[in-house]
Amino acid sequence: MEQTMSELTSSKTPEEEAVRQAAAVVQVVTLIAVLFTALAVYLTIQTGGAWQAYQFIILAAQVIVASLVSVNLIRSGRPRLGAWIVFISNLIAPVWAALLISKLGYVALAYILVTVYFTILYVMPNEAKRTTMLLAIFGLVITLLTELINPAWRLVSPLMLIASPILTTLLGIIFFMVILRQAWSGNIRTRLVTSFLIFVIVPLVFSGLISSLLIRQAAQTDTYNHLSSSATLKEDSVNAWVSSMSETLKLVFHTYEETDIVHALLELENEGSNTQSGETDHGAVFADTTNDLLTILSKTVVFDEIFILDQNGQVVVSTDETQVGKLFANQSFFQEGLKGEYVQPPQYSQSLGEVIVYASKPLLDEHGHAGGVVAGRANLDLLNEIMLADIGIGNTGETYLVRSNNALLTASRFEGYTAGDTYIRTEGVNTAIQEKSTGTTSYVGYRGTPVLGAYRWLPDLELALVAEVDQTEALQTAVTSTFTSLGVAVIAALLAIGAAFFVTQTIATPLGKLANAAERITAGELDIVVQIERQDEIGVLAETFNSMTTQLRETLEGLEQRVTDRTRALETSTEVSRRLSTILDQRQLVREVVDQVQTAFNYYHAHIYLFDEQKENLMMVGGTGDAGQAMLAQGHTIPKGRGLVGRAADTNLPVLVPDVTQAEGWLPNPLLPDTKAEVAIPISLGSNVLGVLDVQDDEVGELNEGDVELLQSIANQVAIAIQNARAYQGTQQQVAREALITHINQQIQSTTDIEDALKIAVRELGRALGTQTSVKLKKTDSGNGQKIVQKPE
Known part of the structure; x- marks a missing residue:
């Protein structure tokens, strides 16, 4: 690259220098094409030989061939033909590639921008530059429309999600370095073009990158929060499923029936009878029991089988006749079932050929002694339904359970991944199983696609619960925003190139005439007249040659000011767009939070309190429903600690009261007569408590630790949002004060007379304070020539 730049600036005859510059530019373009060929080859391997990737290789290769042919033509004395070959090949190839590969469009835009700039500036003859500029604009528009429309035939690859921003940034850096180098070398025409582009593109690119990073971070954080909440809800559902099995077993027998069965089991064991024959005196008891179990099984979906084991672990009664007589003495569900209620973690059953979950409890006699075990084989279809229920994160969001041996327990929502036959060893699953921990992270999912995931370890069942969503879908908004910013930058750069060439043409041509005139004057042609009939600064420059430097500087300053104004407008637009995704008004924030909390979780009531300035009283600043509006109108407050x-x-610390009638110090509210449970969550940043999120429910016991964990997460986010809103409000007030001071200072500095300065100061202060003010100056002669100024009371 350094050698190429040396060639661009070497000292040769004008014709030889033009050939060297054109050849050097084509060599740079060839190097870029080689890099894209390598990308195309890797993409072909990564996608398993997709036809779009093969065409991408052909396009990149033809650019290399065309560039090599172009170099030979330029060096052999046919630069026009060589210039058109390299231009057309570098315009068609990226446009066509963008039609084939998803997320390649913005890279193609940057590629066209770089190659077109170099080709037009150094390779194309002057008479063809306007035509090539129009063709380049057409190609850029087609490429941008392709990326926005996103045709269905385009190849989608995770590789491009990573490669596209990197390549676009790399091309931008190359472009920036070259034009920066050009800003310090070459003639006035080149300096004008490169300076114009620097002032337009650099601020735009940096502001776009910063905005894209912030949007991506916010989208990722929101996705992690959603996945964690979904995992929490799924865990609660699994726990409820486990509880339902235990409760169902409790309801199998009445107390007297359970005692009769225990007696029958004990007598049967003492007599040494054959439990499979059904010919003993206890056969009637077991037959009735079998019928009862069948009736219960038909009325519940929790179990696929319910059975009774004696003290030796042998099945004596079962809703599945084929299981009677089988021995489960070594199974943990039997051994633990003799001691109390127990749910055995999922295990693979050789006899049944499937993964099973057993729930068990002891059968007790009237003295509380265990005479056997009643157990149930769980219906895992219910567990599948829980995991397959939509989690509200697009088309790729899912939750699933994985056993401790990494085998998939529940069904996947994607075809080709069967429970029991699929083993998942992703980072999220491995971390949950090996470290028995809970967390969120990004990793490659079991389908080979990058995902964002939240994982939890369920110790009772020895299962890993995972909630995942494809990164492509989760971060689609951020990716779209990033590429949109890049597209805007590319279009702005193109417009800047056009404007730069136009402005340069109108300025550099007459300046060239003036430079030529100056050289001729230096040579002694003092009678030369510069024929420039213009009414602007250059016209004045032609008439007053001695003020040439001053006039040129003013022209450049005018250009720089226009560039600065445009840049500031673009930055302001970007900042406004960013703030649209964040609520900076505290009242609106509070209202949105309470409404969303109450609506999303169907709570009876929700409201938010914030501390007053003295940190002594909590003021209710937002609540749901008519009660919330009434309390807000009354200025409802609660003293700290009450x-x-x-x-x-x-x-x-959170305060949870499942039953308010049993809570000491609970304050009833006549506007909320149906409150039965309440939880108060502090809204704090570390040790700094800002307020309290209070939620109430109209059923006893409906609020639990799960609600506390969920609401605490929301309260933490509310605390950050309130801090941001207050910081924003304080900043706005400070800016207003500084603007007012600046305005008054400017008004005062605009006059040189003390009387006018005093009048302006008093007038502006009166406007700022909202009062009528005036000042009168009285001139008196004190005998020493001094002026005495008096101000009326």
């Missing part, structure tokens, strides 16, 4: 809300604010 009631559940005051206690949460004082201790900076």
